[in-house]
Amino acid sequence: MALFNLNINGKTQEIDVDPNTPMLWVLRDHLKLVGTKYGCGIAQCGACTVHLGNNAVRSCQLPVSSIGEEKVTTIEGLSENGDHPVQKAWLEVDVPQCGYCQAGQIMTAAALLEKNPNPSDSEIETAMNGNICRCGTYIRIKKAVKMAAGAAANS
Amino acid sequence: MVSVKTNIGRRAFIKNTSLASGGLMLGFSWLNSCKSNEAEKMEVREMPKEWFEINGYLKIGDNGLVTIISPNPEGGQNVKTSMPMIVAEELGVDWNNVIVEQAPLNTALYNRQFIGGSQAIRTSWEGLRMAGASARYMLVAAAAQVWEVPAAEITTSAGMLHHEASNKSVSYGNLASAAAQVSVPEEVELKEIGDFDIIGTSKKNVDGTDIVTGKPLFGIDTYKDGMLTAMIVHPPAFGLKLKSVDGEAVKSMPGIQDVFPIKVLEDDFTRQHFDTCAFLEVVAIVGGSTWEVMQAKKALSVQWEPFETYTEERQPYRGPQQTLTIPAGLESTDVHRKKMAEMVSKKAEVVRKDGNPEAAFKNAVKVIEQTYTAPFLAHNCMEPMNFFADVKEDSAQLSGPLQKAELTEQTLAARLGMPVERIDIQMTRLGGGYGRRSYANWALEAALISQKMQAPIKLVYSREDDMTGGIYRPAYQVTYKAALDVENNLTAIHVNAGGIPESPLYADRFPAGAVDNYLAQRWEINTNITIGSFRAPRSNFMASAEQSFLDEVAEAAGKDPIDFRLELLDHASKNPVVSNPIDYDAQRYAGVLKLVKEKSKWGETTNGISRGVSAYFCHNSYAAQVVDMRWENDKPIIDKVTCAIDCGIVVNPDAASNLCEGGIVDGIGNALYGEQTFKDGVPQKSNFDTYRMIRMGEAPKQIDVHFVENNIDPTGLGEPTFPPVFAAVANALYKATGKRYYDQPYLT
Ligand code: FES
Ligand code: FES
Numbered sequence: 001m002a003l004f005n006l007n008i009n010g011k012t013q014e015i016d017v018d019p020n021t022p023m024l025w026v027l028r029d030h031l032k033l034v035g036t037k038y039g040c041g042i043a044q045c046g047a048c049t050v051h052l053g054n055n056a057v058r059s060c061q062l063p064v065s066s067i068g069e070e071k072v073t074t075i076e077g078l079s080e081n082g083d084h085p086v087q088k089a090w091l092e093v094d095v096p097q098c099g100y101c102q103a104g105q106i107m108t109a110a111a112l113l114e115k116n117p118n119p120s121d122s123e124i125e126t127a128m129n130g131n132i133c134r135c136g137t138y139i140r141i142k143k144a145v146k147m148a149a150g151a152a153a154n155s
Numbered sequence: 156m157v158s159v160k161t162n163i164g165r166r167a168f169i170k171n172t173s174l175a176s177g178g179l180m181l182g183f184s185w186l187n188s189c190k191s192n193e194a195e196k197m198e199v200r201e202m203p204k205e206w207f208e209i210n211g212y213l214k215i216g217d218n219g220l221v222t223i224i225s226p227n228p229e230g231g232q233n234v235k236t237s238m239p240m241i242v243a244e245e246l247g248v249d250w251n252n253v254i255v256e257q258a259p260l261n262t263a264l265y266n267r268q269f270i271g272g273s274q275a276i277r278t279s280w281e282g283l284r285m286a287g288a289s290a291r292y293m294l295v296a297a298a299a300q301v302w303e304v305p306a307a308e309i310t311t312s313a314g315m316l317h318h319e320a321s322n323k324s325v326s327y328g329n330l331a332s333a334a335a336q337v338s339v340p341e342e343v344e345l346k347e348i349g350d351f352d353i354i355g356t357s358k359k360n361v362d363g364t365d366i367v368t369g370k371p372l373f374g375i376d377t378y379k380d381g382m383l384t385a386m387i388v389h390p391p392a393f394g395l396k397l398k399s400v401d402g403e404a405v406k407s408m409p410g411i412q413d414v415f416p417i418k419v420l421e422d423d424f425t426r427q428h429f430d431t432c433a434f435l436e437v438v439a440i441v442g443g444s445t446w447e448v449m450q451a452k453k454a455l456s457v458q459w460e461p462f463e464t465y466t467e468e469r470q471p472y473r474g475p476q477q478t479l480t481i482p483a484g485l486e487s488t489d490v491h492r493k494k495m496a497e498m499v500s501k502k503a504e505v506v507r508k509d510g511n512p513e514a515a516f517k518n519a520v521k522v523i524e525q526t527y528t529a530p531f532l533a534h535n536c537m538e539p540m541n542f543f544a545d546v547k548e549d550s551a552q553l554s555g556p557l558q559k560a561e562l563t564e565q566t567l568a569a570r571l572g573m574p575v576e577r578i579d580i581q582m583t584r585l586g587g588g589y590g591r592r593s594y595a596n597w598a599l600e601a602a603l604i605s606q607k608m609q610a611p612i613k614l615v616y617s618r619e620d621d622m623t624g625g626i627y628r629p630a631y632q633v634t635y636k637a638a639l640d641v642e643n644n645l646t647a648i649h650v651n652a653g654g655i656p657e658s659p660l661y662a663d664r665f666p667a668g669a670v671d672n673y674l675a676q677r678w679e680i681n682t683n684i685t686i687g688s689f690r691a692p693r694s695n696f697m698a699s700a701e702q703s704f705l706d707e708v709a710e711a712a713g714k715d716p717i718d719f720r721l722e723l724l725d726h727a728s729k730n731p732v733v734s735n736p737i738d739y740d741a742q743r744y745a746g747v748l749k750l751v752k753e754k755s756k757w758g759e760t761t762n763g764i765s766r767g768v769s770a771y772f773c774h775n776s777y778a779a780q781v782v783d784m785r786w787e788n789d790k791p792i793i794d795k796v797t798c799a800i801d802c803g804i805v806v807n808p809d810a811a812s813n814l815c816e817g818g819i820v821d822g823i824g825n826a827l828y829g830e831q832t833f834k835d836g837v838p839q840k841s842n843f844d845t846y847r848m849i850r851m852g853e854a855p856k857q858i859d860v861h862f863v864e865n866n867i868d869p870t871g872l873g874e875p876t877f878p879p880v881f882a883a884v885a886n887a888l889y890k891a892t893g894k895r896y897y898d899q900p901y902l903t
Contacts, residue, residue, distance in 0.1 A: 001409070018409060018446065025446040029384070034376040035369015037586075038445075039537050040618045044843035047537060075369030082368040090367045094359050094809055097817050098231030099366035100537040100586030106367060125852040132843060134537050134587050135231050136820025138854040140813065 004064055008033070009077025019065035024048045026064050027074060035075035035103045039132070046131030049104040050074050056111035058130075075103035078110060086110045089148035097135035105131045109145045118149055207331035209293060210339070211264040212242050212286035219314050219328030221248050224258045226265040227275045228557060229362070230585030230592070231817070232873045233810040234275045236361045238283055240806055241276075244353040245287030245346060247311040248327065255361040260560040260580040270558040270588050271688065272774060276806060276869045288343040290334070297333035298325060348804065348866045357809035362584065374555035374583040377543040377613055383412060385441045385604045385614045386448045387597075389434040389624060390459050392836030393684045394485040397436040398458040405440070405455050410447030414440050414455065417603045419596055420570065422465075428472040429562050432596045433625035433685040439604045445615060452617070461485070481683050485836035488530070491655055494680055495632040498653050499526055503676035507662040509732045510672035512638075515647035519638035523711050527635070527700035529899040530830035531655075532628035532689055533838075533846060538586020539621045542601035545611035546571065551602060552611075554581035558593040570599055571606065589821075590688030594626045622846060623838040627831055628689035630655045631696040635704040638672070643712035645670055645723065652697070653678035656686060659693035665744060665772060666705070668737030669727035684833065690821065691874035694773035695881070699826065699899065702769040702882030707895060716768050716886070717752050721745055739772040743801050746863055747779040750799035754861050755781035764794065767886030771879040774871030776802040777863075780819065782855075782883040786891040791902075793823065793855040793887075796880065801863035803870045811872055812860040818876035819858055824849025826881040827902045 004015045008031065015030055024041075027033040027050070036059055039047030043058040050059045051073035078084045086109050096102045105128065112119060112127040119127065124145050133141070203216025214222045223239035239255045260268060267278055291311060298316040299306040302323055310317050314327045327334075365372055390396060402414025416438050420430065438457055442448040464483045470476050516522060542555035551573060557563050560580050568575045585592055601614035616624065631654040638647035648670045652660035658677035667673050689695060709719035728741035748770050751757070757768070763785050770779035783795040796819050805811050828847035832839040840846040885896040 017444075021444075021446045025444060029378075029444040029446070032378055033369075034371045034378070037373075037537075038375065038539065038615075040843045041449075042618075042842055042844060045537065075367075078368075082364050087367040091359065091363045094357075094363065094813065096231075096360060096363065096366045097233070097813060098537070098585060098587045099362065100373060102366050103369045121856075128851045130850075132537065132848045132850065134535055134589070134821065134848065136817035136824070136849070136854070137813070138820055138849075138851040139816055139856075139858055142851065 002065070004067070006064070006067055006072060007069065008072045009074060015064065017064055019063060021064050023050065023059040023062040023064055023067065023072065027059060033074050033076050037100060037103060039101070039104070044132070045101070046108060047101050047104040049107040049131065051107060051111055054111065054114055056108045075107060078106065084110060085148040085151045086113065086144070089144040089151065093140050093144040093147060095137050095140040095144050097137055101131060101133045101135070105133065105141055109141070109148065112145070113149055119145070203328065205332070207335040209290040209331070209335055210286055212283070213246065213290055215327050215331035215334070217328050217331060219326045220252055220254060221246065221314070221327070222254045222256055224256050226258045226279065227268050228270050228560065228582040228585060229257065230270050230556070230558070230588040232270065232275065232814060233360060233807060236358055236810060237276060237806040238279060239361070240353050240358055241280065241283040242287040244351055245284045246291050248314040250353055250358060252314055257582060260564060260582060262561050268560055268582070270585070271590065271593055272871065274774070274871060277775060277871060280868050284345050285343055288345050289340055292340045292343050293334040293337040294327055294330055296337045297330045301330070301333065354804065354806050355808065358807055360810065372584040373538050373586050374543065375538055375541045375586070375615060377554060377583070379543070379545070379611050382543070382611045382613055383441050383608060384443065384445050384448050385439055385601070385612045386452050386617065387600055387614065387620065388438040388440070388452060388455060388457055389620060391623070392459070392485055393433060393625065393833070394461055394483060394836040395459040396462040397438065398460040400438045400455070400457045402455065405451040408447070408451045408454065410443035411451045412441045412443070413608065414438065414451070415607060417600060417607070419599050419603070424570070425468045425470060425476070427470050427562055427566060429559055429593045429595070430566055431594050431626060431685050431687055437600065439600070439607075441604060441608055441612060449617065480681065482681050484683065486682060486684060487834050488832040491630055491833075492528070495528065495630070495653070495655070498632065498678050498680070499634050499651070501678065503651055503653065503678040505674065505676050506660060507667060507673065507675040507735055509667070509670070509734050510647070512647045512649055512672040512674040515672035516636070516638045516649070518640070519646060520641045521639040521711055522636060523639070523708055524634065524636040525704055525707060525895075525897060526632060527703065527897050528632045529630065529696045529699065530832065531630045531684065532825060532829045533622045533831045533840070534587070534589050534591035534626070534689060535622065535846065535848060536585070536587030536589065536591050539618055540597045540616040540624070541614060542595070542598045543611070543613045544598070544601035544605035546602050546606040549573070550577040550579070552579050553598065553602065554583055555598060555601070556583050556585035556588070556592050557595055557598065558585070558588045558590070559595070563595040563598050566595070567599060567602055571602060589690040590692065591626060594687045618843070619841040622831070623841050625685035626687035627684065628695065629657050629686045631659045633659065633697070633700040635700065637704070637708045639708070639712055643714065645708060645712065647672035649674045651676045651678070653680065655680045655684070656682045659696045661693065661697055661738070663736055663738045664697070665727070665737070665739055666701070666723055667735070668732050669723035669741070671732060673732065690818070691773055691878045694771065694874070694878040698769065698771040698773070698878030699881030699885065702771060702879060703885045703896070706767070706882070706886045706889070717748055717757055720748055720770060724748070743777050744770065744772055747777045747799040747801050750861055750863060751779040751781050751797055754799060754859065755797035757781060765887050765890035767883045767888070767890060769879040769882035769886060771875070773878060774874045776800060776870045776872065776875040778875045778879050780876070780879050780883040782880070782887040784887040784891050791827070791888060791891060795857040795859065796855045796883070797859050797861070798876055799861045799863065800876060801865070802872050802875065803865065803867035805862050806869060808862065811862070814872050815860045815876045816858045818874065819880050820849060820854045822877045822880035823855065823884055824853070826884045826899060827853070828900050830900050
């Protein structure tokens with residue numbers, strides 16, 4: 001066990017865990033931030049995507065000891081009132097079916113738009129390819145990403 | 156208006172009215188159940204001081220806010236939005252003033268709280284309408300009493316009651332208390348379909364905001380005070396059972412509390428249909444955090460041994476009790492394939508025979524014969540199997556994602572030796588179901604672990620436990636044979652369909668009834684690998700084989716594939732084969748083909764685009780699809796899928812489209828990539844690094860969904876678009892590559 005001071009969603013959190021514990025389980029089991037989902041545990045599905053600084057990363061592969069001072073943002077901290085342009089677009093397009101993969105999809109999309117405010121279809125496909133949706137909502141996801149990009153461009 | 160007796164779902168009206176007499180105040184949490192995408196409206200919308208329960212489906216607040224209880228679990232089919240829409244329609248309220256709550260499992264109040272067979276809306280349609288209509292009746296009766304006017308003179312609109320002659324109006328909220336005292340009518344009037352103003356308009360997912368902000372909605376998100384985390388270790392291969400476990404070493408690992416074997420089902424347990432269980436004894440590991448338990452799981456040493464052939468008693472969903480034989484042995488996919496191939500020439504059981512197929516084949520000018528195969532498939536719900544259990548001496552509290560909570564509760568009661576009344580189950584949102592969560596062996600495991608630990612526990616399967624745990628879509632094979640006469644008329648069809656361990660055959664479906672000479676046979680090969688319902692069970696394979704085959708026959712007959720099918724359907728409706736019944740409506744079937752033909756602009760060609768068509772009937776609905784494909788760098792790119800579907804009245808059109816799009820994408824994924832294989836009993840794919848799932852780049856660029864407009868009561872939607880697309884893809888692949896695709900997955 002070891003003590004870590006983590007910066008999560010703008011708050012400092014003190015955690016006492018095994019240094020190898022992936023952030024996914026720190027968030028879920030220890031901080032009860034359950035929006036970040038477990039899907040595969042091996043960086044294949046994207047359900048556990050969070051932001052480390054400005055990058056979308058797979059929290060199931062991210063040992064708590066590797067975080068240091070870096071800011072971690074989860075779906076719960078993406079916006080104060082659920083009004084991040086990506087979240088708004090997701091509601092407008094009514095993307096989710098079961099919804100389980102969607103937090104990871106949204107976090108990947110938000111990081112993409114941060115870096116590339118006006119992605120092409122193929123850039124969206126490349127960025128989102130690591131996020132599996134068994135319900136098959138990919139078309140709506142792409143549409144919502146474009147809508148969010150458009151909204152950001154117009155604002 | 157249509158008068159109907161309120162017999163369907165009446166339990167829910169009656170029991171609760173007695174409860175509600177006197178205006179029952181119900182516990183209620185605004186934040187938990189608020190209709191979230193209306194978040195902005197929250198500030199203007201005040202919570203009522205009091206709620207009045209009108210019946211089991213709805214309560215009305217003194218300020219006019221209405222809570223509608225959604226009876227069925229939600230797993231992405233959007234029933235949590237569309238079922239309450241039906242109640243709201245007949246009640247006559249503004250949808251913006253509706254809050255939706257998930258019902259707990261309550262067999263005394265609700266019928267069939269299932270997800271499965273795409274039947275939620277179909278089987279609850281009348282009951283939900285009556286719930287709304289009888290509440291409206293009670294409000295009208297209350298107003299008639301207060302105003303001392305005839306009830307027939309009272310009209311309602313958007314949560315208001317009016318009496319035009321005396322120019323009186325009052326809101327539902329003001330009369331809710333009085334309405335709760337009115338006795339439930341024996342008969343109610345339902346709206347004319349043409350007067351619907353909520354049904355048929357698109358309403359957003361009531362859980363949308365909670366989903367996009369990461370609220371705890373799913374079973375796996377359950378965390379309770381004092382709760383422990385449990386995982387299981389199951390045999391690594393089908394055909395093996397537990398020999399011994401040495402848990403001592405891992406018990407001293409950080410956070411680990413206990414390691415012990417559990418007997419999931421006793422040997423003499425009479426199973427219900429959904430009690431399929433591959434691994435009768437598993438090892439439980441219980442500890443503090445998931446990560447700690449995962450580490451212990453890796454370190455644990457367990458010995459396994461082969462089991463002998465055994466039998467189990469099973470009560471199937473329909474029909475008499477059966478004794479199933481579970482064969483010993485470690486099975487492999489290559490042996491499965493060989494065994495299935497041998498069945499092509501073996502005698503099989505005749506299920507249906509029309510006319511004289513033998514003679515027709517003898518007299519045929521052309522005979523076409525092809526064999527189609529498909530592998531076992533894992534469901535791969537994105538939320539791994541999990542369940543929360545807090546089992547005490549004489550009661551149990553459980554929650555988690557279930558498709559058949561009522562049946563799970565019965566099994567839990569039998570296994571725990573506890574009456575169902577002492578078992579309370581909360582149904583959480585399902586992170587996907589597709590059939591998998593009808594088989595809740597993990598709920599039993601959770602309960603048994605909690606009982607042993609005398610503590611609340613959450614059982615979580617790792618992805619590997621989930622993917623290697625059985626309940627797969629069976630492996631199938633079907634051989635089709637067709638006879639053409641000199642004028643290229645289809646004179647006979649022979650279908651011989653089997654699988655491991657079940658046949659996918661639906662003997663009375665198309666093209667039965669459309670061909671004068673028809674023979675259907677079935678066979679089965681036993682296995683110890685467990686199987687279960689998988690999105691559109693059996694149909695998901697029959698459609699792919701049948702519709703690929705018809706494409707090939709149409710080509711041999713020199714006919715356009717859509718025209719060829721329409722000819723057959725025309726035959727089925729004009730000169731039906733009368734010796735045996737058919738289970739489809741040939742005209743509705745033709746209807747979706749005609750619609751897809753028109754909407755896809757079938758017949759127009761575009762350079763580089765290859766097109767494939769397919770149509771299928773299942774779950775009481777009809778779906779037809781055209782796939783537009785390009786072949787680039789040795790890979791298919793699907794530009795567009797045009798889909799026509801006849802599922803009767805569409806309750807929530809945009810959400811319905813979403814579900815159809817999902818069925819199509821999921822179908823394409825499974826057709827191209829889906830398979831689970833075995834070597835010496837060991838599932839060869841255990842996670843998404845080896846089990847290929849469709850990803851965004853491989854999904855169609857566009858899907859257009861067109862609904863047939865009619866006034867037929869709604870039928871299934873979650874499954875019907877899934878089966879046909881397998882064949883539409885195969886037929887497009889043929890056009891693109893010149894090669895017919897007979898074995899799934901098409902791309903390996
Ligand atoms: S859980 Fe991390 S990528 Fe799947
Ligand atoms: S919405 Fe169900 S897995 Fe994506």
